[in-house]
Amino acid sequence: MLTDNLLTRTLANGLTLLVRETHAAPVASFWLWYRVGSRNEQPGLTGVSHWVEHMLFKGTSRRPQGEFDRLIQREGGHFNGMTWVDWTTFYATLPAERIGLALEIEADRMQNALFDPTETENERTVIISEREGNENRPGYMLREQVQAASFLAHPYRHMVIGWKEDLRRIARDDLYAHYRQFYTPNNAVAVAVGAFRAEEMAGRIEQFFGDIPRGPAPPPVRAQEPQPRARRRVQLDGPGGAHYLLITHHAPSARDPDFFPMVALNAVLDGATGLPPFGGGGLGRAARLYRALVNSGLAISVNASVAATIDPYLFTISATVRQDGDRAQVEQVILGELERLKNEPVSKDELNRAIKGTRAMFAYGSESVTSQAMWLGFASMVTDADWLAGFLDGLARVTPDDIQRVARRYLIPANRVIGWYVSEDRHG
């Protein structure tokens, strides 16, 4: 189990350590997680968290741009950075005896990133290019509009990459201020998993990070999404080889007692996942939506997803419908499946499949130190490692009544946005 023999410690400066020793392979993974993401952004500065993440690869007062990438890779390691709604994370996985390099780099860029003005300008066009790549996909364009329609007040309403208008205007000093505010040890969690001695690793992390001064507590996110009152529809028209549907409902946060029933509900509709939405998947062909839509030939594909988040986020269902397909019927069948969840208890078999499938996903996810560290860190950003330890038990305790209750509570019209990207393709 991912949380077995986990060493947990908090340094005097507030940095939390999660260290897990495992000798399955001679490798180790180190992740540094910050509690900052698009959730922490203000209007006019959307995308600033993701841009800051990019700038942390652009050099520090000690090492020039490109040096981190080079140092990690020449030791056989791989690395990346990721920004999501609730968090930003940086990792490197290396042959175990070289993992110290990752600690050194993360400690350096927690304090010393330069945000050189020329590099900042170059990165502006890189990020706009990243966004334009996203814009090429109808699914992205639809998601952006539906997400904005799903939230009136909460910053979850904008995509992590930010609005293009903001990306054109955000200045170097905005980025730097964001970095200073959120990149502090007391706002971070360090996770190490791999072939080392746990105590020794904790000591090394303390050695690299222990002297970094604590920062002021980051400003809390005060926006609360008001009770939704209106059902909404969104439609985009554009070129495309198919029609795309996205339906969202407001969903419980990771800490909410309704979360595990919601995970089970999602599995009944679309198969088990590990730690949603980053725990793998690929199951779902025996689940209700696939049968009702894909097996029946109504849609080309269908997916449902919940996400473990700090604040209440979205339960989404998406489908791809062929150009001559019956869009109204697809929508009706999906909404019919949601009604069925409210009206009939799910079978024991379906529930067992969800639990066994999730257990398998946890086993697959435990095979690499990289995914173990990813799951531990992700859990500690939205809740904590205990929550992860109790995940499978929490899911196993869900009853058919619980699923019916959350279906009745969340899957209601006032809580829902239905979005379509309608292909106006004229066949060449």
Place this chain on the structure above:
Amino acid sequence: MVDLTSSIPGPHNIVMGRLSNGLRVWVYENFETQTVSLQGYVPGGSINETPEQAGLANITAILLRRGTLKHDYDALNEMTEAVGASLGFDAGRHTFSFDAYSLAEDFGLILDLLAESLILPAFPEDELEKTRSRILTRLDERRHSTRAMASLTFRKHLYPPGHPYRSALLGEPETVRSVKRGDLLRFYEEKINPDDGVVVVVGAISAAEALTRLEQALGDWRHPQARPDPAIPPRPLLSGKIQVDVAVRGKSQSDIIIGWPGIARSDPDYYPMLVCNSILGRFGLGGRLGQRIREEMGLAYYAYSTFSVNRGAGAWQLGAGVNPKNVDRASEAMLAEILRIRTDPVSDEELSDVQRQLSGSLPLRLETNAGIGGYLLNMAWYDLGLDYLVRYADRIRAVGADDVLRVARAYLSADEYVLVAAGPSAEES
């Protein structure tokens, strides 16, 4: 210090066997995990299609998972998903492949379902129609994807008409529309041949048990009439510059591909090419191309180099996604890097960085059962030898700056290439 050699799969810990139908089996035990990965290749890919049948190998592979004489598609899904396992089939250029993954406790079940799908497929008519409809939509979507259109168009201009690597594995709307159930049955019986195949099993299962179970499940699988095409397609020749623009309406970004004919997996130039490609477009955030086009010019989120190998020669290609107004600037910068890597030897530092990266990253790529299985499968299929992984680092270290220069000059050119840009047309952007 960890002894890397003993932890890497090699002659000392890979168990080999052969089933009575000729199928070769490699097993690697890994009791650190709770799962088992099974992967296999048998001869029989798209190379066996006529041009009018493009997409047939792919549809045959999909339909194998769509029902057997004992269980329909729904029942198969019920059984695999009840235990959180996966089972899939795929068609490549030369291969027909299968892939199963489960908790160790469910290996017997998933192996039985794999064998049933391979030996007793039903090819149900209604599932063929649903699959056809889905592929036709994927082909409609392809016309609206700058990446897919750039790649499709690139292959069309790199390979001459009739070349088996020219077609899309997915097929074309007209060929997909014409596929009949009888075509699937014939392709399955005549073009998929278990005799020359390989299966690898990696995970929490003993080699003896794996071999016994595989013999029971697959030992009788035979296709006596099967005659898959063993031909190795010729390496295409390129003369001059071929420059093609593909209009994809309503897009924010254009995708560029610049490329050349590459090599077969068996070519001794494989290792120098691996090193050269990494320096050119992989190391760090995209090698020299990433440094120049992304970091210095700020033109693209992605700029890279990649090469594919197969039984026959694949392609070596550069790619980047840029704003439509920057297509020319980016292409020129990419070609300037080609000129540079053909003119000057790479520095000692670049060479040693990449050699260390390629050899040092091996343990990371061998962490999961599926990862190990993927390597073993290719080792068996391409006859790379049981000691391939053990000797890998030495082969990489043997590459010198002169070898890198030689392969750059032999395969890359700033005068002869295929350049495709797919994105909004000039009038539109």
